[in-house]
């Protein structure tokens with residue numbers, strides 16, 4: 001039994017208001033609830049997929065992975081405990097706050113909160129409606145998207161996410177980030193999405209490097225790209241990745257980590273075999289020059 005898909009992500013942010021306008025006006029996601037302390041956002045029929053809470057870290061605060069039933073939740077709990085992970089069964093009240101039927105929590109090797117749940121809330125009666133006209137985000141069995149964590153100890157991280165949580169390695173990229181810095185990126189899948197999580201063993205002030213949302217129309221990437229160009233917040237230009245073939249760009253968020261906004265990735269199919277790459281992209285994904293660079 002392994003986790004099936006990424007259900008939700010939570011971030012602790014110093015400026016909730018800035019995130020509320022960033023999410024709705026730049027990314028085109030739909031605000032589900034919001035005040036000066038916290039906000040939740042929708043990208044599909046689910047009641048919420050992204051949450052921001054007021055705080056000082058400007059970093060990821062939790063990731064919620066989905067399984068399909070109470071039986072699967074019990075099975076994943078057993079698997080985690082068999083791998084020496086301390087698991088908390090959250091109260092019915094805590095589960096209700098997440099809008100799920102059953103909720104476990106634990107910590108990954110760097111202390112990131114990892115939640116596993118079943119029974120999320122669907123709101124078909126309130127269709128997703130993007131404030132910027134995004135046609136839609138690709139989710140369903142592939143979950144909300146992906147995120148990349150900077151980890152100090154790649155072996156400990158792989159042991160937790162692969163051996164304990166049940167991810168599978170898709171491929172690795174030996175990424176020469178600059179003349180002096182390189183790292184090996186490990187890409188992990190738990191469903192058809194090429195990667196739901198990638199691990200980068202790089203020193204970083206933040207745990208999260210970026211999170212990614214995939215649109216169902218190429219034009220949605222272009223429209224968003226124009227909005228990031230407009231306020232000079234493009235971090236990496238348009239490009240196409242070597243491994244998942246995603247067409248995407250990276251933009252800055254109000255918390256200093258990036259968001260990747262993409263379209264057209266290929267899926268992991270049966271018979272997939274692990275390979276390696278020397279580049280992150282066929283073309284593009286170039287750092288944008290800052291005025292005065």
Ligand SMILES: Cc1cccc(O)c1O
Nearest residue numbers: 148241242243244260280
């Ligand atoms: C750095 C990087 C490389 C390949 C695919 C990705 O989604 C990514 O963020």
Ligand SMILES: [Fe+2]
Nearest residue numbers: 146148212260
């Ligand atoms: Fe990415």
